[in-house]
Amino acid sequence: MRLVMTEPVEKMERPYARRWWALLVLCLSLLIIVMANTALTVAAPDMTRDLGLSSADLQWVIDGYTVPYAALMLLLGAIGDKYSRRGALVLGLVVFGGGAVFGYLAGSAATVIAARAVMGVGAALIMPATLSLLAATFPRAERAKAITLWTATAGLAIAAGPVVAGALLRDHGWSSTFLINVPIAAVAIVAAFVLVPPSKAGHHDRIDYVGGLLSVLWTGSLVYMIIEGPHFGWDGKAITAAITAGAGLVAFALWELRHPRPILDVRRFTRRRFAGSNLAVALFFLAVFGAFYYLTQHLQFVLGYDALQTGVRMLPLAGAVFVGSALTGWLTPRVGMKWTVSAGMVGGTTALALLTGVDAGSTYGDFLAPLIILGLAIGLALSPCTDAIMGAFPESDLGVGGAVNDTSLELGGSLGIAILGSLLATSYGDHLTDATAGSKLPASALDTAQDSVGAGYAVAQGIGDKAHQLAAQAAQASDPQQAAQLKQQAAELATGARQMADAVGSSFSDAVAHTSLIGAVILGAGTILVAFLLPRREAPAPEPAAEAELVGTGTS
Numbered sequence: 001m002r003l004v005m006t007e008p009v010e011k012m013e014r015p016y017a018r019r020w021w022a023l024l025v026l027c028l029s030l031l032i033i034v035m036a037n038t039a040l041t042v043a044a045p046d047m048t049r050d051l052g053l054s055s056a057d058l059q060w061v062i063d064g065y066t067v068p069y070a071a072l073m074l075l076l077g078a079i080g081d082k083y084s085r086r087g088a089l090v091l092g093l094v095v096f097g098g099g100a101v102f103g104y105l106a107g108s109a110a111t112v113i114a115a116r117a118v119m120g121v122g123a124a125l126i127m128p129a130t131l132s133l134l135a136a137t138f139p140r141a142e143r144a145k146a147i148t149l150w151t152a153t154a155g156l157a158i159a160a161g162p163v164v165a166g167a168l169l170r171d172h173g174w175s176s177t178f179l180i181n182v183p184i185a186a187v188a189i190v191a192a193f194v195l196v197p198p199s200k201a202g203h204h205d206r207i208d209y210v211g212g213l214l215s216v217l218w219t220g221s222l223v224y225m226i227i228e229g230p231h232f233g234w235d236g237k238a239i240t241a242a243i244t245a246g247a248g249l250v251a252f253a254l255w256e257l258r259h260p261r262p263i264l265d266v267r268r269f270t271r272r273r274f275a276g277s278n279l280a281v282a283l284f285f286l287a288v289f290g291a292f293y294y295l296t297q298h299l300q301f302v303l304g305y306d307a308l309q310t311g312v313r314m315l316p317l318a319g320a321v322f323v324g325s326a327l328t329g330w331l332t333p334r335v336g337m338k339w340t341v342s343a344g345m346v347g348g349t350t351a352l353a354l355l356t357g358v359d360a361g362s363t364y365g366d367f368l369a370p371l372i373i374l375g376l377a378i379g380l381a382l383s384p385c386t387d388a389i390m391g392a393f394p395e396s397d398l399g400v401g402g403a404v405n406d407t408s409l410e411l412g413g414s415l416g417i418a419i420l421g422s423l424l425a426t427s428y429g430d431h432l433t434d435a436t437a438g439s440k441l442p443a444s445a446l447d448t449a450q451d452s453v454g455a456g457y458a459v460a461q462g463i464g465d466k467a468h469q470l471a472a473q474a475a476q477a478s479d480p481q482q483a484a485q486l487k488q489q490a491a492e493l494a495t496g497a498r499q500m501a502d503a504v505g506s507s508f509s510d511a512v513a514h515t516s517l518i519g520a521v522i523l524g525a526g527t528i529l530v531a532f533l534l535p536r537r538e539a540p541a542p543e544p545a546a547e548a549e550l551v552g553t554g555t556s
Contacts, residue, residue: 005193005194008197009137010199010202010395012197015138018195019138019142019146022196022197023138023150025191026130026134026150026196027149027150028188028191029126029185029192030126030130030157031153031156031160032157032180033123033127034154035157037065038160038165039161039162040061040161041162042161042169042311043174043177044058044174046169046174047174051108060109060227061116063223063227064117064120065123066120066223066410067220068117068120068124069121069124070124070223070410070414071124071215071220072124072125073403073410074212074215074219074264074400074407075213075263076128076403077129077403078208079399080125080132080200080399081201081396081397082207084198084199085136085398086129086192086196086198088126088128088129089192090189090192092123092126092129093122093188093189094122094189096181096185097181097182098122099117099119099120100179100185101182103178104175104176105175106175115178127406128401128402128403129399129402131386131405132199132399132401133398134146134150135398136199140391143391144329144332144384144387145329147383148325148326151386155317155318155321155322155325155375155378156322158292158314159314159318161311162296163311163314163315165307166307166312169307169308170307201396201397205261207263208256208262208263210255211259211262212263214252214255217244217252218244218247219411222245225241226415226418228241229241229242229418253266263400264400272534273392273534274388274392276532277385277534278404278408279533280341280381280382281382281389281405281409282408284345284348284377284381284382285408285416286412286416286420286523287523288374288378290421290515291352292314294421294511295512296314297453298367298453298509299313301505302453305364314371317378318375319372319375320371320372320373320374320378320379321376322379324375324377324379324380325383327379327380328380328383328384331343331380336536337387337388338535340380340381341380341530342534343380343381344376345527347373347380347381348373348378348381349527350373350377351369351371351373351374352374353516353517354373355520356514356516356520357513358516359506359510360510362509385405389405389408390405416519420519423514423518424511424512427514428452428453428510429450431507431508431511432504434507435503435507436449436503441500449504453504453508456504457501459504460500463496463500464497467493467497470486470489471490471494474487474490
């Protein structure tokens with residue numbers, strides 16, 4: 001047995017014997033990409049305190065990863081197709097691991113953001129490479145099953161990130177969460193050479209770099225606008241990004257329509273199955289990332305769980321993803337992807353609708369059913385969509401196909417955090433204003449408390465600390481009258497602290513319910529549109545000759 005796998009998969013006369021081991025390597029690579037974001041959600045409070053991050057700093061620590069990740073995938077996927085898909089995977093793992101080490105050593109907001117951006121570049125290499133290698137390595141009859149396991153890994157990573165990060169945070173600082181990715185990346189690099197056969201497109205056409213750069217321009221500008229506008233206001237930067245994204249998208253579409261070998265043939269989006277699958281992926285991750293964003297905050301701040309406890313309580317979602325993935329593998333061949341995907345989206349809508357019942361008295365038990373239903377929905381819907389997207393591309397463009405799927409995923413996730421996160425913040429601030437009306441809370445303190453649920457509890461804690469200080473002074477006062485006054489003030493402040501904490505908790509719970517309602521409406525409307533777009537019967541896969549005629553002789 002060879003130590004390094006050197007035979008290209010395209011030259012094998014029969015299916016690669018160790019393809020399921022190769023899939024394990026690809027799933028490990030996917031795992032660290034998703035964990036890089038979900039682990040950060042529980043490390044953010046410690047990072048904020050240690051580095052003195054503003055809300056803007058924290059937002060860009062999170063999204064500094066997203067912009068290069070989403071913007072570069074299409075171009076890097078095409079480059080991987082032409083030169084080496086396995087090479088793109090390994091290079092991405094090296095860049096990603098290097099960025100993680102950089103993040104571990106970072107000591108300021110700027111360096112953490114830079115480290116996250118480097119990791120985003122690595123992710124943009126890894127993500128399309130995993131899907132293209134999967135599709136190239138597995139015969140068409142087994143591809144759907146392999147994609148199902150790939151999707152289930154993403155569900156596992158959503159919960160695994162907070163669990164592992166929470167365990168580390170009990171004894172180590174926030175920087176240790178960056179190191180989660182390093183040993184996994186190192187193992188994946190070695191295993192990629194041993195288990196994953198090399199693969200690249202069969203043609204040697206020039207890459208459409210103009211189209212690739214236009215895709216970077218419009219996608220990056222769109223993601224920047226999605227982040228900047230809702231969180232920091234529609235100022236000149238957000239408006240400029242919006243205009244650039246719109247103009248870049250038009251220029252990209254026009255260029256691709258005229259180019260003989262486009263990096264992405266945009267005519268594919270006129271196919272109902274392809275368009276519906278991409279829309280379903282985007283909408284699902286809008287709901288999942290948005291819900292995950294506020295559910296982890298509710299578990300940590302309102303219900304008082306620490307980072308590890310929060311991660312453990314997200315595990316039912318991961319388990320349900322595996323069950324849903326098993327169900328879709330059985331259902332889709334029998335009823336077709338239209339009904340499986342629609343059922344999954346109905347399940348996701350139901351999960352969000354159940355969260356509208358959250359209130360100040362809700363416990364973890366009230367979140368358990370929505371988490372399980374949401375996990376089942378992810379497993380049901382996403383695997384058939386990914387399989388349909390990858391099946392729309394010829395073997396020469398599998399990296400581009402993976403990039404299209406992953407760009408839909410990332411745009412949906414960015415929109416989910418931006419739209420639902422912005423609605424959450426607005427609703428929380430409005431409810432807190434109503435809940436504290438008539439109180440003697442200073443305007444500056446109320447403004448601080450409205451910034452986030454964490455800031456609200458910090459204000460309540462500050463009032464409580466002041467009450468303890470006055471009580472201590474009262475105990476040491478020699479003048480009985482002064483001692484009585486101090487005790488009275490301490491009691492009033494202690495009552496105010498409890499009232500403030502109750503107001504913050506109830507306001508955030510009401511905001512979660514309100515935001516979930518909006519999310520359910522968005523996903524429900526999207527479910528109807530996707531069900532309309534997806535054809536009732538499966539279209540046969542185009543013959544290679546027909547596909548070549550459609551897109552020239554293959555895209556770059």
